[in-house]
Amino acid sequence: MRIVFNSDVLFATQLIKDVLNRKVVEFMQECARHGHSVVIPSTVLYEFQFKQQGYRAAEINKLKIAKASLESWGIAVSGLDFELLVSEPDLCELIKHCGLKVEVVSPTMANYENAHRRACFHIPPAVPGAKSDEMRDLLIWEMALDVSKQDGQAMLIAQDKVLCGPGGDEEAKQYNLLRAESLDNALDVLNLSSISSQKILKLLGQVPVIKQPKKLGGFGDYQLCSIRDVYFVNQKNGCTKASAEGTYASGKNRFRVKIELEFQGQDLLWVMYSPIESDFKVERVLIADPVMDSDKVLELNNALRDILKEE
Amino acid sequence: MNLKIGSNDFKNVHIPLLWGSRAIVLDKQSRVSIINLESEPAVLEVLGGNPAPGISYRLENDGFQILDDHGKCLYYFYAKPCTIVGEHIKLPTCQIDLDMIKVGRSLFSNNVVHGFGVGILVSESGLVLGASLPPGLAKLAA
Numbered sequence: 001m002r003i004v005f006n007s008d009v010l011f012a013t014q015l016i017k018d019v020l021n022r023k024v025v026e027f028m029q030e031c032a033r034h035g036h037s038v039v040i041p042s043t044v045l046y047e048f049q050f051k052q053q054g055y056r057a058a059e060i061n062k063l064k065i066a067k068a069s070l071e072s073w074g075i076a077v078s079g080l081d082f083e084l085l086v087s088e089p090d091l092c093e094l095i096k097h098c099g100l101k102v103e104v105v106s107p108t109m110a111n112y113e114n115a116h117r118r119a120c121f122h123i124p125p126a127v128p129g130a131k132s133d134e135m136r137d138l139l140i141w142e143m144a145l146d147v148s149k150q151d152g153q154a155m156l157i158a159q160d161k162v163l164c165g166p167g168g169d170e171e172a173k174q175y176n177l178l179r180a181e182s183l184d185n186a187l188d189v190l191n192l193s194s195i196s197s198q199k200i201l202k203l204l205g206q207v208p209v210i211k212q213p214k215k216l217g218g219f220g221d222y223q224l225c226s227i228r229d230v231y232f233v234n235q236k237n238g239c240t241k242a243s244a245e246g247t248y249a250s251g252k253n254r255f256r257v258k259i260e261l262e263f264q265g266q267d268l269l270w271v272m273y274s275p276i277e278s279d280f281k282v283e284r285v286l287i288a289d290p291v292m293d294s295d296k297v298l299e300l301n302n303a304l305r306d307i308l309k310e311e
Numbered sequence: 312m313n314l315k316i317g318s319n320d321f322k323n324v325h326i327p328l329l330w331g332s333r334a335i336v337l338d339k340q341s342r343v344s345i346i347n348l349e350s351e352p353a354v355l356e357v358l359g360g361n362p363a364p365g366i367s368y369r370l371e372n373d374g375f376q377i378l379d380d381h382g383k384c385l386y387y388f389y390a391k392p393c394t395i396v397g398e399h400i401k402l403p404t405c406q407i408d409l410d411m412i413k414v415g416r417s418l419f420s421n422n423v424v425h426g427f428g429v430g431i432l433v434s435e436s437g438l439v440l441g442a443s444l445p446p447g448l449a450k451l452a453a
Contacts, residue, residue: 013405017416021396022389023371028355159399195371229370231370232369234361234364234365234368235365236365251389300338300344301358303338307336308451
């Protein structure tokens with residue numbers, strides 16, 4: 001599948017020297033392993049370059065100030081060309097280093113005209129009631145839709161509310177454009193499993209088959225086929241609670257459940273399944289009793305208090 | 312507070328390392344804690360290199376993401392070496408090693424900061440070594 005990136009998921013908050021952010025690299029390497037490729041809209045490329053140019057200028061300025069400071073103390077600094085020393089990163093090359101095929105796509109005249117119309121008439125994916133419609137976002141939306149129309153399916157990864165918000169739901173569904181608000185979310189949507197999802201899957205393996213959710217009135221064996229939107233919360237008693245959305249499938253039949261569970265170390269303590277979209281029996285399955293262990297949390301808290309109390 | 316972080320000596324400093332509105336503190340075993348001072352009362356987000364109790368997070372390779380109330384990733388925390396990478400929080404990456412603190416591409420090593428509100432202040436407008444306490448922060452207290 002071709003995956004379209006928005007600039008807000010490239011995490012470029014400083015000058016990139018020779019490698020993208022660790023999280024981005026890990027995601028891209030995972031995609032490369034599964035044969036996906038990357039599309040960078042030219043709008044995104046320009047935004048990335050614009051930001052990197054600013055960071056580069058700031059770094060060169062720092063070096064010039066440092067040089068002047070050294071020279072004021074009689075320490076000669078010569079033969080350094082800061083413009084050559086501090087280079088601008090090449091986004092496409094950085095992506096290729098992750099093992100992925102990458103292409104830059106430019107908007108067509110039709111893209112410009114459609115984006116213009118969307119902006120003027122506040123047509124989706126615009127957020128209702130928004131004060132302005134960002135032309136750059138609308139161009140990226142147009143290009144992402146084009147990729148999806150060409151291939152029958154594509155993915156857009158963006159944190160931006162215009163690109164990933166409910167305003168674009170209908171059109172995204174119509175053209176099979178999958179969307180994800182984060183790299184983790186993208187892994188889950190692509191069924192590549194984030195670290196968090198893998199943890200949940202492993203824990204749910206401890207639930208007896210007879211206790212796993214079944215659609216009321218449904219037939220056949222339902223298997224858990226994907227987990228997404230996972231988050232964890234540590235408790236003071238040393239246990240951890242987690243929440244996720246699971247999809248169970250039996251052939252072409254699917255249903256989604258909300259999963260809440262608590263675990264301690266590798267041991268699942270209990271899990272609760274709640275319906276999202278279909279009739280379902282809410283069931284809390286108790287697996288084991290927790291062994292109370294708050295000593296570690298207490299020890300860490302006391303160690304931190306010692307430092308904060310010092311005068 | 313008197314604290315040594317990454318070979319930098321912070322003496323009589325209220326907050327040794329302030330990353331946006333988050334105070335980064337090491338205990339005597341060099342375990343990192345992060346306290347959000349954005350609002351009163353302060354919220355402990357990372358305790359001794361682990362997500363603090365009551366804080367939503369997701370797992371990462373060698374670390375975790377700290378989430379806000381809407382499930383959005385605020386920043387990543389990696390344990391070895393201690394690295395804090397902003398996502399929703401748009402600040403330079405902060406790395407704490409035995410012999411230095413690295414913020415973005417700036418290295419701090421063997422500095423002594425005495426009597427300031429903040430030892431190293433990292434904000435959207437830049438870095439300051441020895442700064443006064445920004446207004447509006449919660450109290451950093453035991």
